[in-house]
Amino acid sequence: MEIVIVQHKxxxxxxxxxxxxxxxxxxxxxxxxxxxxxxGTYQELIRRHREQDLSFRDCQAFLLDEYVGLPRSHEQTYYQTIRREFTSHIDIDDAQVHSPDGTAEHPGEAARAYDRSIGDAGGVDIQILGIGSDGHIGFNEPTSSLQSRTRIKTLHPDTVRDNARFFDDDESKVPHHVMTQGIGTIGEARHLLLLAFGENKAEAIAAMVEGPVSAMCPASALQMHEHVTVIVDTAAASGLKHTQYYNYALENKPTWQAF
Incomplete structure (x- = not known):
């Protein structure tokens, strides 16, 4: 892993x-x-598109996950969210922005079909990730198989509680099932780029980077990936014990080796 520790988001x-x-x-x-x-990353990419002619027209994109049961017109679907926050502001073809079909009559079959579609497209080259305070990535909660594929998952009550803020603080409105890329699916992306900010992520980052590989911290599976870049602020990095090594390794990286 490349661990990049910064002062500000x-x-x-x-x-x-x-x-x-x-x-x-x-x-x-x-x-x-x-x-x-x-x-912040999306906003910076939008700025570069508008001001520096960064074009996305030759790209396609795949989303990590989606709620099961919400119509695509619902403002809290990830189908709508990614368009509202990012892709509608750049020149990527909307048809090239793919997401799991949470409205499918047979969600399990739809999940498997979505998993296959990623491979049929040649796989993901750069995957952006966040991490939950319990170490989850996507909606792969603790105890998720480290070889899991895109599938239906039941959200942990803590996750439902956390997501209630997007549903008028009403937990009853939060879908309890999601379709998510599995850890095995995520791990097939060629480059993983994980971002984390704030002290509430410190324990998860420490477990992911320095702890054992364990299903209790799904993100720890990233230790086995050949190319992972982790960018954290000082608060999220506060649980790491070996920051001197990480900074030294980054600063002394061969100049020909890009991130």
């Missing part, structure tokens, strides 16, 4: 955008996450 967004831009300019396939964590 703005700095993280610029570094992350630099990494993503290198793939965009080659027309590569993007893996997109929703939530508050990647918003």
């Amino acid at each position: 703005d700095e993280a967004a610029k570094i992350a955008a630099d990494i993503v831009e290198s793939y965009v300019r080659e027309g590569k396939t993007l893996g997109l996450a929703t939530g508050s964590t990647p918003l």
Whole structure:
């Protein structure tokens, strides 16, 4: 893992955008996450599209997950969220922004079909990720199989409680089932880019980077990936014990080796 520790979210967004831009300019396939964590990166990429002619027209994108049962017109679907926050502001063809079909009559079959569609497209080149305070990535909660594929998951009550803020603080309105890429699916992306900010993520980041590989911290599976970049602020990095090594390794990286 490449561990990049920064002082502020703005700095993280610029570094992350630099990494993503290198793939965009080659027309590569993007893996997109929703939530508050990647918003700064998306805003920076939008700025570069508008001010620096960064074009996404040759790219396609796949989303990590989707609620089961919400119509696509619902403002809290990830189908709508990624368009509202990112893709409608750039020049990617809307038909090239793919997401799981949470309205399918047979969700399990739809999940498997979505998993196959990623492979049929040649796989994801750069996957943006966040991490939950319990170490989940996508909606792969603790105890998820580290080889899991895109499937239906039941949300943990804590996750339902956390997501209630998007549903008028009413837990009864939060769908309890989601369709999510599995850890095995996520791990097939060629480059994983994980962002985390705030002290509430410190324990999860420490477990992911320095703890054992365990289903109790699904993100720890990233230790086995060949190319992971983790960008965290100092608060999220506060639980790490070996920051001196991470900074040294990054600063002394061969100049020919890009992120």
